[in-house]
Structure formats: C-alpha cells, structure tokens
Amino acid sequence: MRSQRLAHRLLITRPLPSLRPSIQALPVVPRFAFSTTTSRREHDRTTKLLPEFGLRDKIILVSGGARGLGLTQAEALLEAGATVYALDILPSPSSSFHPIAERARLDLGTNLHYRQIDVRDVPALNETISAIADEHGRLDGLIAAAGIQQETPALEYTAEDANRMFSVNVTGAFMTAQAVARQMVRFEQGGSIVIIASMSGSVANRGLICPAYNASKAAVLQLGRNLAMEWGEHGIRVNTISPGYIVTQMVEELFERFPERKTEWPKQNMLGRLSGPREYRGAAVFLMSDASSFMTGADLKIDGGHSAW
Known part of the structure; x- marks a missing residue:
C-alpha cells in the first residue's frame, strides 16, 4: 500500500482547547492569574519572591512563536516580565496570539510583538533581528522553536524532502541562533539561547516513521553543545529542550488516522500519559x-521518562 505522508509544523501548532477522555489525566499546571485590575507593581512584587527567575526589561525572541508551544512559552516569558518578539512564517499569528498580546500590554506592563520571517531566508532573518536589537539597544534571549515534521518510510524519502527538513530544523535553527548571538556579542551583554530539540534526537520512536526528522533533532543536540563551547567566552549560554509527545490539534488529527497510537504512545513513558504545551512553560x-x-x-x-527505560 502506498504510504501516506504527514507534514506539519512541529511543536508550534495550536494547543487543543480540550483533550479527549484518554488524555484528560493531564494535571492542571499552575499559572499566574491576572485580572484587568492586576497592576505591574503587584506582578513585580510576586516575581521578587524568586528574583532569579525574573525577566523584567529582557528582550527575548521566540521563533515559531505564532501559535502552539512557541506561543505558550512566549506567554510564560511575558509573565516573568520580558518583552517578547514572536517570529514565524505565518502571514499573521493565530487567533490565540492577540489576547495574549493585549494582556501583556494592559496587565503585565510589557509587550508581545510579531514579525513574519522564514528562518531559511538568512538575509531577512539577520535584518529583522538586527533591527530589534537596534531598537532596544540589547538582545537577551532566543527560544528557537520553529520546525517541521514529515512521516515517510526511509525507503520512500526523497532528497528534496530530506533537504527541506534539514534546512528548517537544523540550518534554520543554526542561522537564527547565529543572528541572535551576533547581536549579543555586539552589545557585550551575553544572553541565553535555547533550541527546541526532541526526545526523538536521542531515541528511535517505536512505530513513528520519521527518519529525517529524528536525524535533524539529533543534529540540533550536537549543534547546541558546539555553540555553547564557542560562545561561552562571550557570556552566551546555549542549551536545548527535548520534549516528549505533546498533544496538539495536529496530533489529535494524527490519532484519527492511526488510532492505535492514542493508546500506545502513553504506555511508552513512565507517567503513562502524553504532555500538553503548558508543561514546558517553566522550562522556558x-x-x-x-x-x-x-x-x-x-x-x-x-x-x-520515555527515553529512560
């Protein structure tokens, strides 16, 4: 039977408003609750309880930040006080973006901005990031969450498809980190860079036919270590985050095509369930x-615990 292909943006799809019964075991993750009367002073007083987690006055970029995991992490950064720029290939961000931007401005005393960019367009990427740094006189952080996925058997993968995968997931992440690091070096203030990898960079996922994707995430892990080695002398820290399976709208659609995965995937980790985008806020x-x-x-x-068995 001819194999079917699935291509979608990984980790930046819109989180589901509600999950199906088999996934309702997800815990409620605490979050800051702000009403329209919440003042910046009250927010600052809260963050002073753990001042080392505060991001007030920091300028942070999130690629793939128009929706899904990227947007969820961007919201957490805003709540910690940062000014955030979401970079994404979409002409306009998802509908979830605008309420978060309004809340940032009215309740949190900060701002969420949007810039359309394809991470494969290196000249435009550098121009956009340089302009942001010039406007603020600094650049403090990056979460590189932009990426794509394609499920195709290795015997049927084309060079064109593989090169597209690597150009976004590896080269795109590399060039985004490079553009940000150049500004950090220019302003001599150091900073922190995080690249979203995957547990798939360390293990071969049982029953998930994504050879090029898994290889791209393994490359991201090694990329992060090497950038950390080179840029440490400039005070730039580089780390990666390797998420497990995250329930998104696209994953739910995948379950429609492969219903066995809905029951099998949760069994493959030590907690016996899948994760939601909000469980990665604290890491950001x-x-x-x-x-x-x-x-x-x-x-x-x-x-x-998926890869710790």
Missing part, C-alpha cells in the same frame, strides 16, 4: 533567566 523561563546562570551545553529532557 528557567533557561532564559538567571536561575540557570551556570547551565550551558546541556539538554533538558522533558519526556515523562
């Missing part, structure tokens, strides 16, 4: 803040 704030000031060249694996 931790790695962007001084709370991780002595952490570089490392991978933060958040996979429910």
Whole structure:
C-alpha cells in the first residue's frame, strides 16, 4: 500500500482547547492569574519572591512563536516580565496570539510583538533581528522553536524532502541562533539561547516513521553543545529542550488516522500519559533567566521518562 505522508509544523501548532477522555489525566499546571485590575507593581512584587527567575526589561525572541508551544512559552516569558518578539512564517499569528498580546500590554506592563520571517531566508532573518536589537539597544534571549515534521518510510524519502527538513530544523535553527548571538556579542551583554530539540534526537520512536526528522533533532543536540563551547567566552549560554509527545490539534488529527497510537504512545513513558504545551512553560523561563546562570551545553529532557527505560 502506498504510504501516506504527514507534514506539519512541529511543536508550534495550536494547543487543543480540550483533550479527549484518554488524555484528560493531564494535571492542571499552575499559572499566574491576572485580572484587568492586576497592576505591574503587584506582578513585580510576586516575581521578587524568586528574583532569579525574573525577566523584567529582557528582550527575548521566540521563533515559531505564532501559535502552539512557541506561543505558550512566549506567554510564560511575558509573565516573568520580558518583552517578547514572536517570529514565524505565518502571514499573521493565530487567533490565540492577540489576547495574549493585549494582556501583556494592559496587565503585565510589557509587550508581545510579531514579525513574519522564514528562518531559511538568512538575509531577512539577520535584518529583522538586527533591527530589534537596534531598537532596544540589547538582545537577551532566543527560544528557537520553529520546525517541521514529515512521516515517510526511509525507503520512500526523497532528497528534496530530506533537504527541506534539514534546512528548517537544523540550518534554520543554526542561522537564527547565529543572528541572535551576533547581536549579543555586539552589545557585550551575553544572553541565553535555547533550541527546541526532541526526545526523538536521542531515541528511535517505536512505530513513528520519521527518519529525517529524528536525524535533524539529533543534529540540533550536537549543534547546541558546539555553540555553547564557542560562545561561552562571550557570556552566551546555549542549551536545548527535548520534549516528549505533546498533544496538539495536529496530533489529535494524527490519532484519527492511526488510532492505535492514542493508546500506545502513553504506555511508552513512565507517567503513562502524553504532555500538553503548558508543561514546558517553566522550562522556558528557567533557561532564559538567571536561575540557570551556570547551565550551558546541556539538554533538558522533558519526556515523562520515555527515553529512560
């Protein structure tokens, strides 16, 4: 039977408003709750309880930040006080973006901006990031979450498809990190760079036919270690995050085509369930803040123990 292909943006799809019964075991993850009367002073007083996690006055970019995991992490950075620029290939961000931007401006005393960019367009990428740094006189952080995925058997993969995968997931991440690091070096203030990898960079996922994707994420892990080695002398920390399976709208659609995965995937980790985008908020704030000031060249694996069996 001719294989079917699935291509979609990984980790930046819109999180589901509600999950199906088999996935309702996800815990409620605490978040800051702000009403329209919440003042910046009250927010600042809260963050002073753990000041090393504060991001007030920091300028942070999130590629793939128009929706899904990227947008969820961007919101967490805003709540910690950062000014955030979401970079994405979409002509306009998802509908979830605008309420978060309004909340940032009215309640959190900061701002969420959007810039359309394809990470494969290196000249435009450098121009956009340089302009942001010029406007603020600094650039403090990057979460590189832009990526794509394609499920195709190795015997049927084309060179064109493989090259597209690597150009976004590896070269795109590399060039985004490079563009940000250049500004950090220019302003001599250091900073933190995080690249979204995957547990798939360390293991071969049982029953998931994504050879090029898995190879691209393995490359990202090694890329992060090497960038950390080169840029440490400039005070730039580089780390990666390796998520496990994340329930998104695209994953739910995948379950329609492969219903066995809905029951089998949760069994493959030690917690017996899948994750939601909100479970990666704390990791974003931790790695962007001084709370991780002595952490570089490392991978933060958040996979429910999937790869620790």
